[in-house]
Amino acid sequence: MSFLNLTMTATVIKANCNGCKLWLRISTIILCCASPFAVSQQLFDDLATLTSPAHAGRSAGSDEPNLSAQFLFARFTQLGLQTEYQRFSFKTGFTSEATGHNVVAKLPCNTPRCGKAIVVSAHYDHLGTKGSKIYAGANDNASGTAALLALAQQLKTAKRYYPIILLATDAEEKGLHGAKHYASKINSTEYALNINLDMLALNQKSTLYVMHSRTAKPYVEVLARLPVHDFKLKLASSPQRMRRLVGTERVDWLKASDHYAFHKAGLPYLYFGMGEDKHHHSVKDTLEQIDFKKYQHVVNFINDFIVALLDCPLDCTS
Numbered sequence: 001m002s003f004l005n006l007t008m009t010a011t012v013i014k015a016n017c018n019g020c021k022l023w024l025r026i027s028t029i030i031l032c033c034a035s036p037f038a039v040s041q042q043l044f045d046d047l048a049t050l051t052s053p054a055h056a057g058r059s060a061g062s063d064e065p066n067l068s069a070q071f072l073f074a075r076f077t078q079l080g081l082q083t084e085y086q087r088f089s090f091k092t093g094f095t096s097e098a099t100g101h102n103v104v105a106k107l108p109c110n111t112p113r114c115g116k117a118i119v120v121s122a123h124y125d126h127l128g129t130k131g132s133k134i135y136a137g138a139n140d141n142a143s144g145t146a147a148l149l150a151l152a153q154q155l156k157t158a159k160r161y162y163p164i165i166l167l168a169t170d171a172e173e174k175g176l177h178g179a180k181h182y183a184s185k186i187n188s189t190e191y192a193l194n195i196n197l198d199m200l201a202l203n204q205k206s207t208l209y210v211m212h213s214r215t216a217k218p219y220v221e222v223l224a225r226l227p228v229h230d231f232k233l234k235l236a237s238s239p240q241r242m243r244r245l246v247g248t249e250r251v252d253w254l255k256a257s258d259h260y261a262f263h264k265a266g267l268p269y270l271y272f273g274m275g276e277d278k279h280h281h282s283v284k285d286t287l288e289q290i291d292f293k294k295y296q297h298v299v300n301f302i303n304d305f306i307v308a309l310l311d312c313p314l315d316c317t318s
């Protein structure tokens with residue numbers, strides 16, 4: 001997310017249970033092999049990879065897809081999705097330009113009646129490095145990016161009345177450039193909705209915020225019917241409402257992340273995020289700060305929502 005500076009304190013430990021290795025907050029230790037909400041090892045592994053020193057903070061701007069883009073391409077391909085890079089240029093100054101690479105993975109409609117496409121977006125880029133400091137960007141936005149991979153795993157076997165596109169954007173932190181490029185190349189009449197994921201690791205408030213356009217009301221009604229576990233869900237139908245819910249006036253939540261590019265293209269949108277994070281855009285935004293149990297519940301909830309949408313006949317949200 002490209003806006004502010006944001007603290008979550010957490011102590012994490014490793015727990016082993018019959019070979020099941022997990023990271024858990026010490027305040028909420030669970031038995032990994034007994035809990036129905038056992039942490040997904042693959043989700044953790046993807047999050048750990050994206051925040052590792054090898055990925056060096058996932059800075060945007062390289063002639064060829066960087067290590068993070070290559071990792072996402074390989075994971076989507078491994079899961080059997082049709083995957084491609086989308087190359088684009090963006091300005092880095094008055095006269096200079098750089099190259100970014102979106103990673104686009106597609107799941108076609110698999111029912112006789114097919115509706116418009118749903119695009120689920122999350123930016124994978126972050127701030128990179130500054131001297132010896134690495135800005136890992138665990139919450140912003142490895143959390144949303146790893147969620148895309150988890151969704152791909154689940155949605156590939158789901159009934160899909162709508163084609164779905166999982167879009168990992170580049171250069172969001174430098175001005176939403178990846179999303180703007182993607183949105184500029186589509187025929188908006190062929191798309192139903194954008195679902196944007198940015199900063200999903202909940203803080204002590206345990207609140208997931210969903211800001212949505214008024215045109216997304218039918219989809220919000222589906223969302224509101226779903227059960228919520230281990231966190232609170234708050235809906236905002238405008239940036240003004242979002243500011244009141246989060247308790248800050250300094251953020252323009254409409255323009256704060258990639259959903260803005262799709263909004264400008266005329267698509268309904270739902271933006272999922274935790275609100276403010278005290279570690280935002282700092283070297284403290286690391287894997288150790290994430291309450292993984294809550295994060296897993298959020299990812300499961302978003303998956304349940306999208307499954308419900310995809311399994312919905314074309315007239316069920318009208």
